[in-house]
Amino acid sequence: MAQEDIRVTVKGQVQKPGTYAAKAGENMLDAVFAHAGGLADSRFSLRAVLVGGARGHFAAADELAAPLTSPAELMVVDSGSCLVNFVRLLFAYNKTVQAGYGGCPACRGALAAGARLLARLCTPLRSAADLTELERQAGVANPACPDQCSGLKPLASALDQWREEFAEHAAGHCRASICAELMLSPCNNACPADVDLPGTIALTQLGRYTDAVALGRHDNPFFLTCGHVCEEPPCQKNCKRLNFDDAIYSQSLHRYAGEKAARAAGGLGKALTHDTIRPGTKSGRKVAVAGAGPAGLAAAHFLARLGHKVVVYDRNPKPGGMMTYGIPAYRLPPATVEAEIAAIAALGVEIRGGCALGRNITLSRLREEYDAVLLALGNGKSRSLGIPGEDLPGVIPALDFLRQVADTGAAEVGRRVLVVGGGNVAVDVARTARRLGAEHVVMMCVEDRFEMPASPGEIQAAEDEGITISVLAVPLAFSGDGRVAGALCTAIKPGPYDVLGRRWPPAPLREAGRDEEYDTVIIAIGQMTEFDGLEDSGLACTKVFIACPDGHATSLPGVFAAGDCAGALNSVVKAVGSGKAAAFAIDRFLTGAGRKLNSPLRSKLGCSEGEYAWAAARRARMPEQDPAVRVGNFAPVELGLDDSRAAAEMLRCICAAKGGRQ
Amino acid sequence: MKPRQLKIARTASQIVFFLLLAALLVGTFCSVSLGGDYYLSCPLGVLQLTLGAREMLVGAVVSGLLLIGLTLLLGRVFCGWICPFGALTDWLRKPLARCRAARADGPALHPDNKVLKYGVLGGVLLAAGIFRSPAFCTICPVGTTCRTAGLQGVNFGLETATVPLILSLETVNRRFWCKVLCPIGALLAVFARFRLAKIRLPFAACAGCNRCEQACAMGNSPRQGHECLKTDPTVLQALIEYGVPDLLDRPGQYERAPQPLRDLLDAKAGSLSVSGAECTSCYSCVAACPVLNRQADKSGAVDQSAQISA
Numbered sequence: 008m009a010q011e012d013i014r015v016t017v018k019g020q021v022q023k024p025g026t027y028a029a030k031a032g033e034n035m036l037d038a039v040f041a042h043a044g045g046l047a048d049s050r051f052s053l054r055a056v057l058v059g060g061a062r063g064h065f066a067a068a069d070e071l072a073a074p075l076t077s078p079a080e081l082m083v084v085d086s087g088s089c090l091v092n093f094v095r096l097l098f099a100y101n102k103t104v105q106a107g108y109g110g111c112p113a114c115r116g117a118l119a120a121g122a123r124l125l126a127r128l129c130t131p132l133r134s135a136a137d138l139t140e141l142e143r144q145a146g147v148a149n150p151a152c153p154d155q156c157s158g159l160k161p162l163a164s165a166l167d168q169w170r171e172e173f174a175e176h177a178a179g180h181c182r183a184s185i186c187a188e189l190m191l192s193p194c195n196n197a198c199p200a201d202v203d204l205p206g207t208i209a210l211t212q213l214g215r216y217t218d219a220v221a222l223g224r225h226d227n228p229f230f231l232t233c234g235h236v237c238e239e240p241p242c243q244k245n246c247k248r249l250n251f252d253d254a255i256y257s258q259s260l261h262r263y264a265g266e267k268a269a270r271a272a273g274g275l276g277k278a279l280t281h282d283t284i285r286p287g288t289k290s291g292r293k294v295a296v297a298g299a300g301p302a303g304l305a306a307a308h309f310l311a312r313l314g315h316k317v318v319v320y321d322r323n324p325k326p327g328g329m330m331t332y333g334i335p336a337y338r339l340p341p342a343t344v345e346a347e348i349a350a351i352a353a354l355g356v357e358i359r360g361g362c363a364l365g366r367n368i369t370l371s372r373l374r375e376e377y378d379a380v381l382l383a384l385g386n387g388k389s390r391s392l393g394i395p396g397e398d399l400p401g402v403i404p405a406l407d408f409l410r411q412v413a414d415t416g417a418a419e420v421g422r423r424v425l426v427v428g429g430g431n432v433a434v435d436v437a438r439t440a441r442r443l444g445a446e447h448v449v450m451m452c453v454e455d456r457f458e459m460p461a462s463p464g465e466i467q468a469a470e471d472e473g474i475t476i477s478v479l480a481v482p483l484a485f486s487g488d489g490r491v492a493g494a495l496c497t498a499i500k501p502g503p504y505d506v507l508g509r510r511w512p513p514a515p516l517r518e519a520g521r522d523e524e525y526d527t528v529i530i531a532i533g534q535m536t537e538f539d540g541l542e543d544s545g546l547a548c549t550k551v552f553i554a555c556p557d558g559h560a561t562s563l564p565g566v567f568a569a570g571d572c573a574g575a576l577n578s579v580v581k582a583v584g585s586g587k588a589a590a591f592a593i594d595r596f597l598t599g600a601g602r603k604l605n606s607p608l609r610s611k612l613g614c615s616e617g618e619y620a621w622a623a624a625r626r627a628r629m630p631e632q633d634p635a636v637r638v639g640n641f642a643p644v645e646l647g648l649d650d651s652r653a654a655a656e657m658l659r660c661i662c663a664a665k666g667g668r669q
Numbered sequence: 670m671k672p673r674q675l676k677i678a679r680t681a682s683q684i685v686f687f688l689l690l691a692a693l694l695v696g697t698f699c700s701v702s703l704g705g706d707y708y709l710s711c712p713l714g715v716l717q718l719t720l721g722a723r724e725m726l727v728g729a730v731v732s733g734l735l736l737i738g739l740t741l742l743l744g745r746v747f748c749g750w751i752c753p754f755g756a757l758t759d760w761l762r763k764p765l766a767r768c769r770a771a772r773a774d775g776p777a778l779h780p781d782n783k784v785l786k787y788g789v790l791g792g793v794l795l796a797a798g799i800f801r802s803p804a805f806c807t808i809c810p811v812g813t814t815c816r817t818a819g820l821q822g823v824n825f826g827l828e829t830a831t832v833p834l835i836l837s838l839e840t841v842n843r844r845f846w847c848k849v850l851c852p853i854g855a856l857l858a859v860f861a862r863f864r865l866a867k868i869r870l871p872f873a874a875c876a877g878c879n880r881c882e883q884a885c886a887m888g889n890s891p892r893q894g895h896e897c898l899k900t901d902p903t904v905l906q907a908l909i910e911y912g913v914p915d916l917l918d919r920p921g922q923y924e925r926a927p928q929p930l931r932d933l934l935d936a937k938a939g940s941l942s943v944s945g946a947e948c949t950s951c952y953s954c955v956a957a958c959p960v961l962n963r964q965a966d967k968s969g970a971v972d973q974s975a976q977i978s979a
Contacts, residue, residue: 018912047925061909082912087919096914100905185918187877249920250876251963611770613883621962661959663880 013075017043019083020051035071036504039083045508049457050244051085052507055165058082061097062108062157064164068506087245089185091176094165095125101158114156117147121162128176129186138177142166184245191610192664194242194257199584200227200305204242204257205664209612211260212657216268218608221281223261225606226587228308229301229347231275232330233580234262235339235645238431238462240580247662253626255660259645263653265343275342279350283606286354287314292597295320295377297364300328301579302570303383304351304358305586306593311354312604313594318377319356322363328385330579332410333432335439336641365540370566379565379593382541382553383586386534386571392427396485397530401492405436405531412439416641421526423447425494427482428531429459431577434466436531437474441638445527451477453499453513468644471634481515485528493524536572559589560596567593613664622658671965675952679749683756690815691753699812700732708732711812713793713853717803720794740857744864748847748854749949754811754832755847758839759886768840782849783888783947790852810835810846811853844886847949858946867942868950871960872898873934874923881954887947891954894941898934907933 012028015038022044029038035056039045046053056066060080084093101108102118110118124141127133145163149156166173175182181189181196190196194204202223210219223230233240235258243254268278292315296303299321307317325331330344352358362368364384373380389404391397401421405428411418424445426437429452437450450469452459455478459466470476479501482494497520501510535551547554547562552574559567569589570582595601630646631637637644648656690701700710706728715733719725736747748755758765793805806812813831838845847854870881872894881891898904899917908914911930916922923931943954955961 020913024912061914082909088915089918092918093915096899096905097909099900100902100909100914103900103902103905185915187879245920247876247878247920250874250878250924251921251959621959621966623963623966661876661880662878663883663957 014078015042015075016078016080017083018081019057020047020085020088021045021083022047029075032074034074034503035066035079035081036506036508038075038079038081040504040508043083045457046083046085048085048087049463050239051087053083054086054088055084055090055093055169056081057084057097057161061100062154062160064160065168067164067168071506072503087183087185089129089181089183090165090169090172091125091128091181092183092185094161095122095129097161098122098125098158108154108158110154110156110158111149111152113147113149114152114154114159117144117156118158120144121159125162128173129181130188131179133177133179133189135177138173141173192613192662193245193247194255194662195664197241197244198226199241199581200233200587201584202226202230202242203609205613205660205662206609206611207264208255208257208260208657208660210608211264211267211653213612216264216271217278217281219264220261220268220278221283222606222608223264224279224281224284224347224350225604225609227580227583228305228351229330229344229579229583230261231265231343232301232339232347233583234258234260234265235343235643236330236334236578237261237580238465238578248659251661256626256629256648256656259627259629259648260653260656263648266647275346276349279346280353283608284312284350284354287312289316290314290598292316292378293318293376294379294381294593294597295373296381296383297321297368297370297373298328298383298385298570298572299323299326299348299358299360300383300385300570301330301582302385302576302586302589303328303381304348304356305583306381306383306569306590307356308351308354309587309590309604310593311351311356313590313602315594315597317356319358320362320364320368320373321358321360322366324360326358326360328387332413333406333435335409335412335435335442337438337442337637337644338435340643363540370541370544370546374563374565378597379567381586381589381593382561382566382568382572383570383582383589384536384553384572385582386536386575388535388537389530390533390535392482392530392532394482394484396487396491399485399487399491401487401490401526402485402528402530405432405529406534408436408529409439412443418443419527420445423525423527424449425482425523425525425528426450426531427528428452428533429454429461429478430531430533431461431465432534433531434461434469436529438469438472440527440529441472441474442641448474449477449523449525450474451480451482451496453479453481454509455479455501458509468631468634472638473634479513481513482528483515483517483520491525491528493522494528495520496523497521534571559585559592565596567596613662620658622655624655624659626659627652627656673956676956679951680759682750683753683759686751687753687756690751699806699815709735711806711853712736713790713856714803714806714812716794716856717797717805720797721801721803723801736857737860740860741863741865743866744861744868744944744948744950745854745857746950747857748851749951752811752847752853753814754835755844755949757814757832758836758844758846761836761839762843765836765839766843769842785849786851786855786858789850790855793852805852809853811851843888848887848947861944861948862946864944868944868948868952868955869939869942870894870954870958871964872938872941873917873931874960875917876920876960877918878959880957880959881943884953884957886951886953887949889943889945889947891943891948894938894943897941898938901937904934904937 014026015029016026017038018024027042057063058066058079098121102122121144124137127137145166179189184193184196192205207219207223237258240258242257246254248255269275272278294310294315294317296307296319299319303319307319310317326348327344389406420440420443424440426433433450437448441448479499480496481499482496484495485491486493497515499513499515502512505511553561553568553572555561555568555573559569561568567589569585576582627648632644699714700708703709710732712733715729718729796804808831810831835846875892875895885891907930908916
């Protein structure tokens with residue numbers, strides 16, 4: 008029996024706003040992602056759905072997934088919007104525009120007070136008391152009100168679901184980089200490591216390359232590493248230049264400054280030594296860091312500058328974690344990582360390789376010997392598919408494969424390689440296999456093209472190198488006699504939309520199976536933390552991460568956690584940010600004082616320093632090695648900007664960040 | 670006129686008036702003969718004279734009203750385009766900024782109290798009434814700049830010290846004197862708020878880059894109109910109808926908005942202006958605005974309506 012369609016109006020940040028007829032059983036997510044074509048801007052994810060216009064409410068997760076029962080008007084908000092600001096504007100509207108809304112004295116008063124408080128929260132006048140007062144006003148309810156106090160509904164439902172975003176505002180941080188008065192610049196505000204990007208660009212413009220690198224490394228000890236590997240950096244999400252064309256290509260400018268500084272100083276190592284980055288006055292406290300990845304080493308860098316004695320343990324012989332063993336050399340030259348790690352060691356940080364937690368050292372020993380312990384173990388274990396034949400020789404977990412290539416520079420992959428997974432690691436693996444001589448490399452992922460977690464630039468680069476991408480497909484089993492020789496693959500039927508617009512969980516169409524021949528299969532479907540050596544330590548863990556309820560402190564006093572093992576981060580710069588925050592948390596634990604590190608270079612200059620010239624150019628194009636040539640070598644694919652391109656790129660920055668004024 | 674040309678025009682005007690007032694015209698700015706019985710006089714000087722003499726001198730009042738009339742028409746163009754002391758602070762901007770940077774680590778001052786100058790104005794008028802003479806004129810940096818050197822001879826009196834002394838205040842903040850202390854500016858500001866020619870920036874297309882704010886020597890917030898636009902009831906109604914209430918906050922969204930919405934935003938933005946009592950009409954904000962620069966690039970010249978309209 009055909010049921011009647013439900014009319015749904017979708018507007019806001021979607022591809023095709025309009026009114027659609029939703030079939031029975033469809034939910035709001037179907038309306039947003041299927042009918043309205045998904046989000047307008049692929050750089051953002053779905054943040055909230057306001058149901059019922061300015062006097063409606065923000066739908067909670069279960070409401071989004073529940074079948075629609077009545078006609079609805081949906082306003083779609085993506086993650087580029089600041090919810091506090093969004094609610095502020097709704098309140099300003101509800102307060103002034105009558106539009107048939109009478110309300111009662113109680114809710115009119117609450118609307119006026121709420122509008123004032125929300126406006127304050129978007130400016131430096133904000134305080135924690137504003138939030139408390141706002142929550143009180145949001146709770147105003149008068150059963151006798153002719154309009155059921157509906158003008159207050161957006162605020163009440165937003166506070167229910169995203170109180171932490173309001174709390175961040177009360178503390179002076181806008182996560183979407185929208186509330187301009189709370190920040191130095193959108194790029195600096197969004198950078199997880201809090202790098203003063205306007206300052207580094209200004210110093211580069213002035214030709215003070217060593218200073219620019221020092222200012223970057225003041226906040227991010229892996230500044231130059233990030234110059235190579237920051238993919239879709241957060242700093243470019245709400246760049247002011249997007250008003251005209253593309254965001255500023257800032258990571259390429261970091262790299263440019265680093266290369267110029269190295270040339271001027273006669274070596275990368277020398278270019279990284281600077282007066283402003285020095286070990287602090289000795290505090291006499293000792294800190295152990297387990298894990299020499301970006302999070303652990305960044306924490307060590309800041310702890311050493313705060314004057315603590317730091318020893319970093321790592322189970323691998325070489326430090327660097329994923330930067331050394333995970334990211335292939337064609338994306339990140341090993342010399343850059345080595346130089347930046349050497350600069351951290353030069354601060355007095357001791358790095359002990361080949362020392363695994365649980366095997367050579369235990370957490371309880373570390374707790375006895377040191378005043379504080381930081382666990383930055385990373386996600387070092389590849390997930391497995393759990394299908395027949397996965398234990399055959401020739402079926403390799405992604406990280407083992409990348410590690411072998413990083414160690415020996417070679418691996419036997421044969422002619423045909425199947426890579427299972429659609430993330431950046433899968434792309435790294437596929438491109439590495441291609442460079443090792445595989446002629447036919449297939450990346451197989453359950454997602455469709457637009458849902459793949461890998462960044463679009465990486466996918467494009469992989470396709471340029473002749474890698475086939477097979478979407479909406481999964482392997483069901485691997486077969487072979489003594490070594491993997493083939494895979495039974497099948498198409499999948501995508502599941503229902505989740506809040507990220509991905510269709511999950513997918514269902515394999517078993518009857519459509521086909522046999523494909525492969526010499527090697529590499530599984531790159533994600534990583535997880537290894538808890539080896541932590542089982543009997545009494546450390547509280549969630550299912551996949553070390554539990555840190557607020558900040559970085561764990562359930563054991565004096566033990567902290569940072570990086571991927573404390574929550575999914577998946578990028579170097581986020582790991583650095585996490586390690587940095589943990590370092591200051593440890594310092595507060597050790598000294599009891601909330602100390603900060605200052606650099607005389609920081610917040611002094613904005614991009615507009617000097618004569619401002621308007622540049623009409625679009626984003627500089629990164630020169631790359633020719634795809635036909637680069638599949639035969641591990642030399643960097645991206646060649647770096649030349650002088651004229653870098654100069655033009657720096658002039659594109661229109662944003663007069665408050666640099667020098669704050 | 671292209672934004673950049675405005676900057677050149679202003680500098681040219683400052684040079685011409687500096688030479689005229691400080692060197693060539695006999696009588697200096699405080700009262701310049703325009704030929705015959707006509708004079709152009711400093712309105713504050715005239716007001717002090719009137720208070721000091723306790724009687725209305727019709728000729729003096731009329732010559733003082735000339736500048737006030739100009740202010741009612743164009744705002745405080747005197748401060749931005751004519752005043753020789755203001756010109757001096759503009760020309761010495763770079764060395765003064767270096768001094769400012771050098772003392773940046775010193776004790777923090779919060780000198781941007783723009784109301785203070787109205788107090789100074791009151792004090793000056795009170796003093797003129799008490800002493801029965803224009804007492805302030807002897808230490809007025811604008812007047813002394815005019816009187817110190819020129820065809821009328823070189824002045825070696827104590828008042829020569831005024832200009833460097835007041836200039837040293839600039840190490841606290843840009844145009845500190847003009848912003849915080851100048852009683853002439855305060856008097857003109859009273860009339861400038863009713864000015865007819867207003868300066869408009871492209872508030873609807875505003876990129877929120879803050880360049881105008883940084884360019885403003887008077888420490889104003891020229892992009893305030895953008896903030897007003899955001900919470901305008903008609904605009905909010907249209908934006909909520911469209912489904913993106915925070916369209917004006919999001920980079921690039923204005924350019925993608927449908928034409929009727931953009932027309933509404935442009936029309937609303939056209940009714941807002943930057944200028945008020947504290948604007949010296951220097952057009953630095955207009956020259957710095959990347960949106961206007963971009964439009965100029967596209968069309969060859971800035972659309973006049975987007976910039977200046979009477």
